[in-house]
Amino acid sequence: MDEFQGDFDAKAQWPALNGSRFEACTFRNVNWSGMDLRGARFEQCAFKDCDLSNAKTLGLGFQEVQFEGCKLLGFKFDLCNPLGLSLQLTGCNLTASSFHGLDLRNVVFEKCNAQDVDFTSARAEGVAFQEVDLKGALFERTNLKAADFTSASNWRINPNENSLQNAAFRKDELSGLLESWPLKII
Numbered sequence: 001m002d003e004f005q006g007d008f009d010a011k012a013q014w015p016a017l018n019g020s021r022f023e024a025c026t027f028r029n030v031n032w033s034g035m036d037l038r039g040a041r042f043e044q045c046a047f048k049d050c051d052l053s054n055a056k057t058l059g060l061g062f063q064e065v066q067f068e069g070c071k072l073l074g075f076k077f078d079l080c081n082p083l084g085l086s087l088q089l090t091g092c093n094l095t096a097s098s099f100h101g102l103d104l105r106n107v108v109f110e111k112c113n114a115q116d117v118d119f120t121s122a123r124a125e126g127v128a129f130q131e132v133d134l135k136g137a138l139f140e141r142t143n144l145k146a147a148d149f150t151s152a153s154n155w156r157i158n159p160n161e162n163s164l165q166n167a168a169f170r171k172d173e174l175s176g177l178l179e180s181w182p183l184k185i186i
Contacts, residue, residue: 018056033071067092078102129155
C-alpha cells in the first residue's frame with residue numbers, strides 16, 4: 001500500500017491509486033476523473049478545484065475530508081466505506097452523484113450544485129443544505145428530521161415518503177412539499 005502526505009497539484013504524477021493511503025494531504029487542480037480509487041483512504045485531506053468525476057469508489061474511505069470548488073459528477077459516495085465518513089463539500093458540482101443509503105450526519109453541504117443527486121434511504125438528520133441547488137434530487141425513504149432547507153433551492157420532497165419532523169423550510173418555498181398532491185397552488 002502506497003502512503004502519501006503533503007501538498008500536490010496538477011503536475012504531480014500518480015501511480016495506481018487504488019488501495020493507497022493519504023494523510024493530511026492537500027490536492028489542488030488534480031484531475032482524477034474516471035480514476036480507480038477503490039480501497040484508497042483519505043484522512044484529514046483537502047481537495048481544491050479538483051475533478052474526481054466518475055471515479056471508481058468501491059471501499060474508498062473519507063474521514064475529515066474537505067472538497068472546495070471540486071467537480072464530483074456522477075460520484076458514487078454510496079459505494080464508499082461508510083465507517084467514519086466525514087465530509088465538507090463547499091462550492092462543489094455534485095450533479096448525478098449518489099448518497100443512497102448513507103449516514104450523512106457528518107457531511108456539510110454548502111453552496112453546491114446537487115442537481116439529480118440520489119439521497120434515497122439516506123440518513124440526513126439535522127443536515128443543513130446551505131445554498132444548495134437540489135433540482136431533480138431524489139428523496140425517497142430519506143430521514144430528513146431537523147434538516148435545514150431554508151436556503152436550499154429547487155427541492156421537491158414528498159412528505160408521505162420521507163421523515164420530515166422538525167425540518168426547516170422557508171414558508172414562501174413550501175410548494176416543493178405540495179407537488180405530490182393534486183393541488184392548484186396560486
